[in-house]
Amino acid sequence: MTTTAGHQAPQTEHPPATEHAGATVELTGLRRRFGATQALDGFTLTLQPGELVALLGPSGCGKTTALRVLAGFETVDSGRIVVDGVDQSRIPAQRRDMGMVFQSYSLFPNMTALDNVAFGLRMRKVSSQERRARALEQLDLVGLAPEAAKYPHQMSGGQQQRVALARALAIEPRVLLLDEPLSALDAKVRVQLREQIRVLQTRLKITTLFVTHDQEEALSMADRVCVMRSGQIEQVDTPSTLYSAPATPFVAEFVGTMNRIPGVITDDGRVSLLGTVVDIRTAVVGSGFGGNAVIASGTPVDVLVRPEGLAVTPSPEGRGIVMTTTFLGSITRLGVLLDQDVMVYADLSNSAVAVPTGSAVEVTLTERSVMVADRTESGGPVAAPLEVPASDD
């Protein structure tokens, strides 16, 4: 990973930081209820040493609760939290050795950046001379040594979060916990800081749990992404697997942009949509598609297709009308209204012919096999690959 031009690259310009042996974290069967809300419902996740796992999900899915439980700020109704084989359930937060960076600016306003970073070392009774040296080293690591004497209110949001990161790293934590640390920052600073966090985390080999609701952050930073919904894990996988082979319709639609296009199962076990018939690559299992059951002919299904899986060509007889065009840098995303009020999004290379809003277009599939989901089901537990022979249709 590289850093943005003009932004200091810690791996080349700063003194080597202490490497920590990452810890193994096992969260098993965590349950936590707040009144009527089941924040965690049998949450089980293992983090390997030095791994960065992102907890991704919509607001209220329980991701922050999971992080706070690991940090020791929340208790669980049941379940085990084990770090390097030691049960943490009865260990208070201040003795867990976990560095944490918070969503809101959490620097102590009455202390300078240096004192903030040295705070954890002071609590560990490190001598003042060593404390100062180590704090300066950590500030140098995040490129803020010249700002050591500044108070939080004299620093920008991005600088404050970098100091918060340095503060969390200064205590050489066994586990680094990041609770949406970038959400309050502007887009450019966010990208810079997430790269910096990833570089430091990889270099220091600290086991890291990172909470975010921003899928771009999760996919770009994490070794594995854990998608959560209603206190449960929907899928834990590498970012590429999560994108290309989502286990549930929820994951499919939450990660990246996904079109749901109505289709019908044909007699030969394929699916018909947009005037073509293609193979079923995966049936994302809903209530009607249990196990490896063959889907009955004529069953209405939703076909899940990414925007890059659709092609749009201008055609006066086309069945779609371009409703929106969104410039996204290298591509333009078109919003096309099809029959039956179905809205789909398709990516068009900027080198292709421009398609203005309001023009008639033909939308076709570029993929030869697709994922299908139960039309009425919005979520399911697992993905079951269907053994359907390939066809050249």
Added chain:
Amino acid sequence: MVALIESPTVFDLEDRLARPRRPWSRVRLRNIAWWRGIVLVLTGAFFLVPLFAALRFSLQNFAGGLTFSAYTAIPSQLGFTAALSLSVRLAAVTTGITLGLMVPTSVYVHLRLPRLRPVFDSITIIPIVIPPVVLIVGVLQVAPTFLKSTPYLLALEYTILAMPFVYRSLDAGLRAIDLKTLVEASRSLGGGWRSTLWRVIVPNLRTGILSATVLTIALVLGEFTMASLDLYQTVPVWIYQFAQDDGHVSTAVSLLALLVTWVVLMVISSLDLRRIRKMAETRRGA
């Protein structure tokens, strides 16, 4: 016949905004400003005229001329030094007890019992509505025996009396900081509760604590009823009793007490004002 009611449109709004302001609205504004001035002058007169009258009286000799003899005679007056010493000691002890009790309590309520905050708001108002006699009797019921025969019993009574003001000052201070995050940040770095309170919360609650201190000192230095009922001679009680012997000296002491209290409060307030100004300057410069 059906009445046609047209809802206002954006165009109507634009039209209304484009219209020139009616002159009467300016007249009305000017009237309001004029009445504000009247209220300010009347309020100022209400406070300043008695003070001016007292000052004039304290500086007047029997022949109608000016003299500072009432002020120069204060230190030699019987019982004054003892009363002043007692008031200052009571102010210090009351402030200590009040802050020692109320800072951890307020922090605890904010962190652990935020839903009970309205209940605490109500409870802390009670000392204002309960008569001082009842408070004295209540304190006597629970006060340790060794305190009952000392003037420091008054400190306990003043602590209850100061509670509404102190709680509100601290509450406002705690609302102004992200207490939960600061505490959690401190704990995640290994800070125990004592370190967190002393090194993180108290310094950031400085404004609230200073306000609470100012109010407590002002209350103790000016309280008369409880001290009088408990038969202790604090400065207000001394002033009241001495007024019957020498009205000029008594008035001079009252004015000096007011001035000293005001100066103390200004000094305490300026401690925080200087910090706030410095922060504002650095913000402007950033």
